[in-house]
Amino acid sequence: MTQKHIFFALFTALAFRAWAWPRLRRLVAVGCSYKAKALASALFVSGLDLEPDSAPEVSDEAYLLMRLFGATVDREARSVTCSFFGFQPRTAAWRPGFGAALTPGALPLAAPPR
Amino acid sequence: MxxxxxxxxxxxxxxxxxxxxxxxxxxxxxxxxxxxxxxxxxxxxxxxxxxxxxxxxxxxxxxxMTKSVMGALIGTLVKDGKLSLADRGLLPEWTGDDRSAISLEDLLRMSSGLNFSEIYADTGSDVNAMLFDAHDAGGYAAARPLESIPGTVWKYASGTTNILSLIARRAVGEENYPSWPRRALFDPLGMDSxxxxxxxxxxxxxxxxxxxxxxxxxxxxxxxxxxxxxxxxxxxxxxxxxxxxxxxxxxxxxxxxxxxxxxxxxxxxxxxxxxxxxxxxxxxxxxxxxxxxxxxxxxxxxxxxxxxxxxxxxxxxxxxxxxx
CATH class of the missing domain: 3.40.710.10 (DD-peptidase/beta-lactamase superfamily)
Incomplete structure (x- = not known):
């Protein structure tokens, strides 16, 4: 392999990473957020008795790929966290009167209704 | 009932x-x-x-279906004189650009002219970014640029309704906003759930x-x-x-x-x-x-x-x- 080939391979890999990375990040972030929010609302607002890993809301038909996103339910804190093998974790938490909301970053949630 | x-x-x-x-x-x-x-x-x-x-x-x-409820909630603000269908210049962040021409009626009729992709199957679409990758849904939608003259093109967009929600928040005021849907609509209708x-x-x-x-x-x-x-x-x-x-x-x-x-x-x-x-x-x-x-x-x-x-x-x- 010549130096030219190595440069070409490196360039291609970097270009692919630059193109693919934001798309992959968005795919995983949206998938984890959707699953966390859907499960938190189903469990803590609707009060459904469902298995997080097999609930049709997040695992059937068009949602088949969401099975790859692991869900952890904290029933005491009434929150659900989903991630792709620890990557891009997203949490949705329940608050009295306001249902479930995604809690990205450190932004505080709204105050409860008076 | x-x-x-x-x-x-x-x-x-x-x-x-x-x-x-x-x-x-x-x-x-x-x-x-x-x-x-x-x-x-x-x-x-x-x-x-x-x-x-x-x-x-x-x-x-x-x-x-929530959109229709938000439409009704906007109606209660019109009834109270806090908003009117002809209102323009609806958000301070639109001041000085063409989005200030968007009227409340344009928003209710899904004719804002704002660019917004409403494709749930596309994880890169605006609707997914707004609902599942943004802190501020209304702010995300309000920041979208115009793609047509307000009122001239119909385009169903979830962002439009969240802009209405943001406008309502500012019209109602921070103190009253959290309890506003309940007071304005849910309690009068008996929608206790x-x-x-x-x-x-x-x-x-x-x-x-x-x-x-x-x-x-x-x-x-x-x-x-x-x-x-x-x-x-x-x-x-x-x-x-x-x-x-x-x-x-x-x-x-x-x-x-x-x-x-x-x-x-x-x-x-x-x-x-x-x-x-x-x-x-x-x-x-x-x-x-x-x-x-x-x-x-x-x-x-x-x-x-x-x-x-x-x-x-x-x-x-x-x-x-x-x-x-």
Whole structure:
């Protein structure tokens, strides 16, 4: 392999990473957020008795790929966290009167209704 | 809602109940997953049915049916004189650019002119970014650029309703905003189960996340069937059910659908049997609320039809109309 080939391979890999990375990040972030929010609302607002890993809301038909996103339910804190093998974790938490909301970053949630 | 009217024949109620229960069964390869059906006739529950694991007390997400509720909430602000349909310059962040020409009516009629992609299957779309990757749903939508002159192009966009929610927050004021939907709408209608979810900044996600029991969704429909009572401004129901000037095939009014989509059985002989005064709140995965004032009917169907074609709402309405 010549130096030219190595440069070409490196360039291609970097270009692919630059193109693919934001798309992959968005795919995983949206998938984890959707699953966390859907499960938190189903469990803590609707009060459904469902298995997080097999609930049709997040695992059937068009949602088949969401099975790859692991869900952890904290029933005491009434929150659900989903991630792709620890990557891009997203949490949705329940608050009295306001249902479930995604809690990205450190932004505080709204105050409860008076 | 009241107990069933004495003059409503028992055999008709039985026929409606049979339809409601039959809607719970699967039919064909596409999973319908109907979870709740409530049919009101002349303001009373004529029939209702729930899938196993669901009941009259289960709050369910209306998804985009929520938009019609946000439309009603905006109506209450118009009634109170806090907003008017002709208002422009709606957000400070639009000051000094062409978006200041967008009117409240443009937003209610989904004709803002803002660029916004509404494709749930595309994780890179604006609707997914707004709902699942942004702190501030209304702020995300409000930051979108114009792609056409406001009021000249109809384009259904969830971002539009979250902009309305943001405008309402500023009109109502921070102190009153958290309890505003309950005071303005849910309490007067007796929608005790309603839970309106917010984004991380505390703005109600008017496009997508109102949970309520099927009966409470029916109570909301009944408000429109009864002309808005003293909750909505005079003429608001007519305004909501009048076709948006730029909506193709007169299919959309003001935050209410006037025609069903093809996926829900629109443009079929069953759809042709639906009276012309019908209007619908419709949501993701087959959430349907239909109001038919001329027949005194409010029909609610909630479900998890991931493949939207699984639920033929036009056919169900045709059967309901024949039975009622």
């Amino acid at each position: 009241t107990p069933r009217a004495a003059d409503f024949p028992e055999r008709r109620a039985a026929a409606l109940q049979t339809l409601a229960e039959a809607s719970l069964a699967e039919r064909g390869p596409r999973r319908r997953r109907t979870r709740a059906v409530v049919i009101l006739k002349d303001g009373a529950v004529a029939a209702e049915a729930y899938a196993p694991g669901f009941s009259a007390g289960t709050p369910l997400n209306g998804w985009s 309603a839970v309106f979810e917010t984004d991380a900044t505390g703005t109600f996600i008017g496009s997508s996340f109102l949970f309520a029991t099927a009966r409470d969704w029916a109570r909301f429909g009944l408000l429109y069937a009864e002309g808005g009572r003293d909750v909505l401004p005079a003429g608001w129901v007519k305004f909501s059910a009048t076709p948006a000037p730029r909506a193709p095939n007169e299919k959309y009014g003001a935050h209410w659908w006037l025609k069903l989509s093809k996926e829900l059985g629109g443009e079929t002989s069953a759809a042709a049997a639906i009276p012309a005064d019908a209007f619908h709140a419709l949501g993701h995965e087959g959430q349907c609320l239909t109001v038919i004032p001329s027949r005194g009917l409010v029909v609610v169907r909630m479900g998890l039809s991931i493949d939207i074609k699984a639920w033929n709402h036009a056919e169900f309405l045709k059967d309901v109309l024949e039975a009622a």
